[in-house]
Amino acid sequence: MKVFVTGHRGYIGVHLVDLLRAAGHQVTGCDLGLFDGCEWETPVRPQRELRKDVRDVTERDLDGIDCVMHLAAISNDPMGNVNPEITHSINRDGSVHLARMAKAAGAGRFLFAGSCSVYGAGQKLDLEEGDPLNPLTAYAQSKIESEALIGELADAGFTPAYLRNATAYGHSPMLRIDLVVNNLLGSALAYGEIRIQSDGTPWRPLIHCRDIARAFVAFMNAPKDRIHNRAINVGGNSENYQVRDVATQVERLVPSAKISFTGEVGNDPRNYRVKFDLLNRLLPDFKLQYTLASGMDELHRAMVDHRFGKADFEGEQFVRLRTLKKRLDRIGVGV
Ligand SMILES: NC(=O)c1ccc[n+]([C@@H]2O[C@H](COP(=O)([O-])OP(=O)(O)OC[C@H]3O[C@@H](n4cnc5c(N)ncnc54)[C@H](O)[C@@H]3O)[C@@H](O)[C@H]2O)c1
Structure with missing residues (x-):
């Protein structure tokens, strides 16, 4: 298949390119390169690459494409x-433009x-x-509005689907440590302290x-009627x-690291446990390959190999916001 992957140079995107290429697909990547230079390891590249803002993608760029991710x-x-x-402009308006x-x-x-x-601060814990x-x-608002607006385009010839992904963690050639699991492991290695904010x-x-990334591939291969214009939680019931x-x-x-509570965010209002029964019902063959324990074992080994330390934790390379602030001009924000 001919697949167009946006954000293919990001934390999740580099895994997706790797999986798609390994399965023999023709991949076009489209990415503004906001985190170029932040690579931890060398990512697999797609056969064709556009360095482009998704808000500027044309119909011609998508000529012959079977599936957009x-x-x-x-x-x-x-x-x-x-x-x-800028979050609404890129995340919502850019998404709707690309879908059109x-x-x-x-x-x-x-x-x-x-x-x-x-789901934010859920009224109840087990959210469907x-x-x-x-x-x-x-950010969350932009995702909700995108689902609704892209949904207006669904018809017999155009099948959108919305993967409501759980919070990501784990090893990637484009590592991020601004995600809770990676952050706690990073702080333990950098300071000998597990700094809980x-x-x-x-719950998360x-x-x-x-x-x-594997879920994206499963959605691409799924029968159309299973996913057509549906929002589906992506994760595992036992992974809350x-x-x-x-x-x-x-x-x-x-084991040498000590837990500390920094209290930075007080009572974090983001508290949600999520159910993944719909995913299990619609795509019964899709199974998670990792549990939190196995994924953390893998990331820990890689961090030790890379001698991950204080300079990594405090630098820009693995924290999106720190790099973004320096590159705002690329997304049309004056600096
Ligand atoms: N990481 C998570 O925990 C998580 C959880 C749920 C959903 N998601 C979603 O998955 C997607 C990928 O997340 P990630 O963690 O890989 O993010 P990331 O920040 O690592 O990667 C995003 C990529 O998009 C590119 N990009 C940003 N704006 C662009 C634009 N206007 N035009 C072209 N390229 C642009 C960046 O250069 C970057 O390479 C995002 O849509 C995110 O909202 C992530």
Whole structure:
């Protein structure tokens, strides 16, 4: 198949290119390169690469494409607080523009990287797709509005689907440490301290970043009627954890590290446990390859090999917001 992957140079995107190429697909990547130079390891490249803003993609760029996998986004809650307009412009307006172009070009399938953060502070803990959404950030709001607006384009020839992904963690050639699991492991290795920013009680659904990439491939291969214009939670029922459970896993890997509560975010209002029954029912052959424990073992080994330390933790390379702030001009924000 001919697949167009946006955000293919990001944390999840590099896994996706690797999986698609290994399965023999023709991959076009489209990425603005906001994190070029932040590579931890050398990523696999697609056969064709566009260095382009998704807001500028044309019908012609998508000529002959069978499936669009749309991951490019400002993938960061704090950035949405710094500049909500740019989050809406790229994450919502850019997504709708790309979907329109994809439909006009005759791409039959459009897979959108959504997020479980749309549930925000849930009214109840075990959230399903039909439950009320409660976005707490511009980022989450942009994902909700994108689902609705792209949905208006669905018809017999155009099948969008929305992967509401759990919070990612784990090893990637484009490592991020601004995600809770990677952050706690990083702080243990950098300081001998597991620095928990909340009180440790909030629930989060977690998923290895390579499993998210595998889900995209599964959605591409799924029968159309299973996924047509549906929002589907992507993760595993047994992979919901409290932040303090993550800290326990870090202690197992770095026994010398001590847990500390920095209280930076007080009572973190983002608290949600998510159910993945719909995914299990619609795509029964799709199984997660990682549990939190196995994914953390792998990341820990890689961090030790790379001698991950204080300079890595405090630098820009692995923290999206720090790099973005330096490169705002690339996304049309004056600096
Ligand atoms: N990481 C997570 O925990 C998580 C969870 C749920 C959903 N998601 C979603 O998955 C997607 C990928 O996340 P990630 O963690 O790989 O993010 P990332 O920040 O590592 O990668 C995003 C990529 O998109 C590119 N990009 C940003 N704006 C662009 C634009 N206007 N035009 C072209 N390229 C642009 C960046 O250069 C970057 O390479 C995002 O849509 C994110 O919202 C991520």
